[in-house]
Amino acid sequence: MWALNDQTILKQSVDAYNKDHPDAKITLRLFANDDYKQKLRVAFGANQAPDLFFNWGGGALNDYVKAGKVDALTTSEVNTARYTPSVMQSATFDGKVYGVPANGLAPVVLYYNKKVLADAGVKPPKTYDDPLVAVKKLKAKDFVPLSLAENSKWPTLMYLEYLLDRAGSAEVFSKIASSDSSVWKDPSVTKANQYLQDLSEAGAFGDNASSVNYDQGSSTALLYTGKAAIEVMGTWEYANIAKAAPDKTAARAIAPSVWSRTASGRDRPGSSGRECAAARPRTTADRKQEKSTAQSRAVRRGHRPDARAPDSNSLDSADGNSHRHPASP
Structure with missing residues (x-):
């Protein structure tokens, strides 16, 4: 799993998951903001992308979706009803969900x-x-x-x-x-x-x-x-x-x-919406499998955390309200 180095709460969630799943641990790598964007592009280009990765949603995620680099999440893998519909929009393309909220709004x-x-x-x-x-x-x-x-x-x-x-x-x-x-x-x-x-x-x-x-x-x-x-x-x-x-x-x-x-x-x-895309790169073997089984998975089995990271951004604006921007850094 790849994410930004300011996501300390995510690290705590991964540590808790690994403690409960010693046979299917997640390896978390954290990067600085600007470095992360470049490393992610290079990793996808070299077919060495992480199984799970943080993303801002919107166009940044949709570029990978259009290129066929990430798989959609299925209803059995994520309960979208847990989240406000407007929040899910930045990770939903053509009716398919490619990410779930990681750090809130x-x-x-x-x-x-x-x-x-x-x-x-x-x-x-x-x-x-x-x-x-x-x-x-x-x-x-x-x-x-x-x-x-x-x-x-x-x-x-x-x-x-x-x-x-x-x-x-x-x-x-x-x-x-x-x-x-x-x-x-x-x-x-x-x-x-x-x-x-x-x-x-x-x-x-x-x-x-x-x-x-x-x-x-x-x-x-x-x-x-x-x-x-x-x-x-x-x-x-x-x-x-x-x-x-x-x-x-x-x-x-x-x-x-x-x-x-x-x-x-x-x-x-x-406000700035932050999403975490749960996905993995699609390989040639994947495509062959899809042709025969019409089936795809969003991440390797045993590598999806059951718990999601809570919101680490807790300071409210002066009037206590927020509005999600569809685009963020």
Whole structure:
């Protein structure tokens, strides 16, 4: 089984499973975010993919499905009724299920450094316009207004997801997730990109965002060391901050908030859906077997854990709500 190195709860689940199944143990390998994506592609290309692997669902998983690299799960292998239908959408293609939730839904929030905002005379942001207004004050005090790991690419996508969710609607997201290319012409897509461009042109991300990498902890460090004021990130970031700077979380020096509204007036917090695809690569032997038996399995027998990992992303956004994005990093 392959997964990300921040999934500590998953490791505990695998350890518990191995203890109960000594004759069919799971070997868990954990990777850094960006490295993981490349290693997974290479492994599938070389027909050496893992039996079970973590994936974000949506297009990232569907690429492997279209290429015939993973098998669908059967009703005897997973009880989909346990999960909210909307959650299963990102791992369901052509009516077949290729993954089950592993880490739950993680709201995407704005973390802010209380002292930095106070020193600059800025209040915690509640609307899209607030950071724009605060940029000049924060830059005047030599703070980076918004810490962004642009070098890792996907953190920038979070902004687009977040802003499109408010400029457009959940329906726009659903159509994009279903590969409806016509939706890219929706005015809300242009508006969301304009919001992001306005932030960039205002200098909200500082001068070195393109060299900031998330896996190295750079964007996180800018926030808790007091060099940046705000960071947009999933709730898993709280655990990273608590590990790197426990004094900051203990003293509640870092707090979460949300952009409750954009100029369009839409009100909906963001989130990042995370799925775990339970699958194995299909081999030539598999295809021969399928022709004769019309049967396929999602993983090797004896290698599927009975228990699923609980949600390790427990920090709620300020208003306690969440909305699943069909695409995530």
